[in-house]
Amino acid sequence: MKIPYVNLVAQHRPIKDELLAAIGSVIDRGRFILGDEVAEFENRFAELCGTRFAVGLNSGTDALILALKALSVGPGEEVITVPNSFVATSSSINLLGARPVFVDVKEDYNLDPDLLVKAITPRTKAIIPVHLTGRPAAMDAILEVARAHRLHVIEDAAQAVTAEYQGKRVGSFGVVGCFSLHPLKTLNSCGDGGILTTDDPGLAEEFKILRNLGLKTRDNCVVWSGNSRLDTLQASILLVKLQYLEAWTEKRRAHARFYQEHLQGLHQVQMPQDKPWERAVYHTFVIQADDRDELRSYLAQQGIGTAIHYPIPIHLQGAARSLPHALGDFPVTERQSRRILSLPVYPELGEKELNYIVSSIRSFYER
Numbered sequence: 001m002k003i004p005y006v007n008l009v010a011q012h013r014p015i016k017d018e019l020l021a022a023i024g025s026v027i028d029r030g031r032f033i034l035g036d037e038v039a040e041f042e043n044r045f046a047e048l049c050g051t052r053f054a055v056g057l058n059s060g061t062d063a064l065i066l067a068l069k070a071l072s073v074g075p076g077e078e079v080i081t082v083p084n085s086f087v088a089t090s091s092s093i094n095l096l097g098a099r100p101v102f103v104d105v106k107e108d109y110n111l112d113p114d115l116l117v118k119a120i121t122p123r124t125k126a127i128i129p130v131h132l133t134g135r136p137a138a139m140d141a142i143l144e145v146a147r148a149h150r151l152h153v154i155e156d157a158a159q160a161v162t163a164e165y166q167g168k169r170v171g172s173f174g175v176v177g178c179f180s181l182h183p184l185k186t187l188n189s190c191g192d193g194g195i196l197t198t199d200d201p202g203l204a205e206e207f208k209i210l211r212n213l214g215l216k217t218r219d220n221c222v223v224w225s226g227n228s229r230l231d232t233l234q235a236s237i238l239l240v241k242l243q244y245l246e247a248w249t250e251k252r253r254a255h256a257r258f259y260q261e262h263l264q265g266l267h268q269v270q271m272p273q274d275k276p277w278e279r280a281v282y283h284t285f286v287i288q289a290d291d292r293d294e295l296r297s298y299l300a301q302q303g304i305g306t307a308i309h310y311p312i313p314i315h316l317q318g319a320a321r322s323l324p325h326a327l328g329d330f331p332v333t334e335r336q337s338r339r340i341l342s343l344p345v346y347p348e349l350g351e352k353e354l355n356y357i358v359s360s361i362r363s364f365y366e367r
Contacts, residue, residue, distance in 0.1 A: 003344055003353050005305030008183060010348040011248075012190075015240060019190070022236040034212070035232035041239050042195070045179075048162065048242070049171040051197040053204035056230030057211050060158045060180025060194040064092035064128070066210045066228060067154045067176040067196060070203055073098050073125045080119050081128040081156075082111050083315045083325075084333040088180075089128055089156050090314050098125070100323070102315055104330040108272065109133055109286065112332075113141035120145075126152040131160035131170050133309075134186065134252075134283035135272065139165050139173040154178060161187045162249055164279035171197040181230075181238060186252065186283050187245050189234040251347035252282040255354060259285060259343065262358040268365045270339075284309055288339040295364050296341055302360045307342040 012019065026035060038056050046054035057063050073079060075097030081089050083102040090100040101124070103115040109132040116127065127146055129137035139155075146153045153174035157163070161179060163170045171177025179185075181193030196207050209216055214225035260271050268290040274280050286309065289295050296306050313333045315325035327334065343357060 001353070001356050002303040003305060003349070003357065005307050005342070005344050006184060007346055007348055008188075011346070015244065018240045019237055022240050023233055026232050026236050032232050034229060035235070037232050037235040037239060038230055041230075041235040041242075044239070044242060045195055046197060048169070048245075049177065049197045050169045051172045051177070052199045053197065053201065055196045055198075055204055055207040055211065056235060057194040057196065057207075057228045058230060059192045059228070060178060060182065061088045061092060062211070062226075062228040063178035063180070063194040063196050064089060064154070064156065065095060066207055067178055068092060068096050068098070068126070069210060069225075070206045071126060071152050071154070071175070073152075076123060077125040078121060078123045079126045079128055080116065080124060082130050082132070082333070083313045083330050084109060084310065084336065085130040085132055085156065085314065086158070086310060087314055087317065087319070088158070089130060090320070093128075094319075099123075100314075102325065102330060104332045105132075105336075106138075106332070108135055109336065110135060110137040111142065113138050113145060116142065116145045117149075120149050120151070124149070124151060126154055128154045128156050129174075130156040130158075131163055133272070133286050134160045134163050134281035136160065136163045136165035136170050136278050136280070139170075143173060152176075158182075159185065159283035160281060161185070162245065162279070163281045166277050172199070175200060176203065181234070186249060186281055187238065187241060190237050191231070191234055193230055193234045193238065195230070248347040249281050251349075252285075252345050253280070255345045255347075255349055256280070256282045256285050258351075258354050259287075259345075259358065262355075263287075263361065266362060266365060269361065282345050284342045285345040286340050286342050288336060289341050290339075290365075292339050292341050295361070298364045299357075299360055302356075304357055304360055305344060308340060309342050311337055313337050 155174040155177040158180035177197035211228040214223040270288040
């Protein structure tokens with residue numbers, strides 16, 4: 001049996017006609033830049049997240065950059081985040097001349113709020129918790145620290161569309177929420193895309209200016225900025241996919257429960273466990289496994305694709321050489337990086353495939 005780690009062909013096959021019709025409608029009207037579909041998608045995404053506003057962009061990375069820029073984060077300032085995420089978070093901080101300050105994570109791969117206060121200095125401007133794997137960070141504790149120290153909270157929710165903490169959707173806790181719509185995300189465009197959420201009308205207006213070369217009107221440039229617009233074609237695709245998002249998400253959650261039930265008792269494997277106060281959406285289903293590399297190789301021999309998110313922590317990347325960190329500084333992140341393995345969890349998986357994955361993992365450890 002061949003089971004790829006991701007299968008976008010399987011996702012798009014049943015909705016291909018709807019997608020082509022939506023794309024054709026945009027072509028027929030010829031509004032390729034900031035067409036009506038962009039505004040409609042923004043309104044529906046804001047409603048989805050429980051925020052007043054959403055602003056569509058060309059990528060999740062630019063969502064982070066524009067959020068930091070709009071909050072006047074710049075040279076000499078610090079932003080607290082985690083070292084176990086994708087590099088886009090730290091890159092965005094660095095690109096504005098600020099410095100990422102890392103704190104370690106908990107067993108759920110999310111920022112440990114107990115370590116926040118120690119990381120705060122007079123230069124600290126913001127905190128960026130990352131809702132990694134589609135599980136929400138501990139936002140109540142993070143916000144409590146942020147309020148006490150008058151710091152902005154920017155949510156990196158790239159992997160967590162519709163995830164919930166204490167009944168509230170991610171992207172609605174901080175002053176800004178940043179989402180990716182990359183093809184591998186749970187709500188995905190057919191190309192790059194991103195979106196910001198906020199309840200602040202002033203910030204929403206500033207984001208619209210910043211994404212469009214600093215133009216307040218066609219002929220009035222009020223600030224130097226770049227081109228970060230969400231294409232109308234991608235917005236039309238996303239509007240189609242919004243209709244299926246809840247069903248897809250529940251499939252991912254069901255697959256996660258299957259793994260949790262059928263790998264239970266296998267002491268060599270540590271699995272994520274949902275907490276009563278959270279709704280995890282499982283952008284990735286990440287186990288921690290003994291003999292991880294050997295297990296991954298064995299699964300590949302059985303035709304099962306897996307991934308590692310992420311094998312090299314950010315503080316150990318070559319780009320981070322100028323930061324004052326070394327091996328051993330973030331023990332939880334470093335230990336997890338040697339053990340984590342992402343199993344297939346996309347909605348189109350069937351029970352036959354899931355059983356094959358589980359039985360293959362068990363057979364590896366029974367050898």
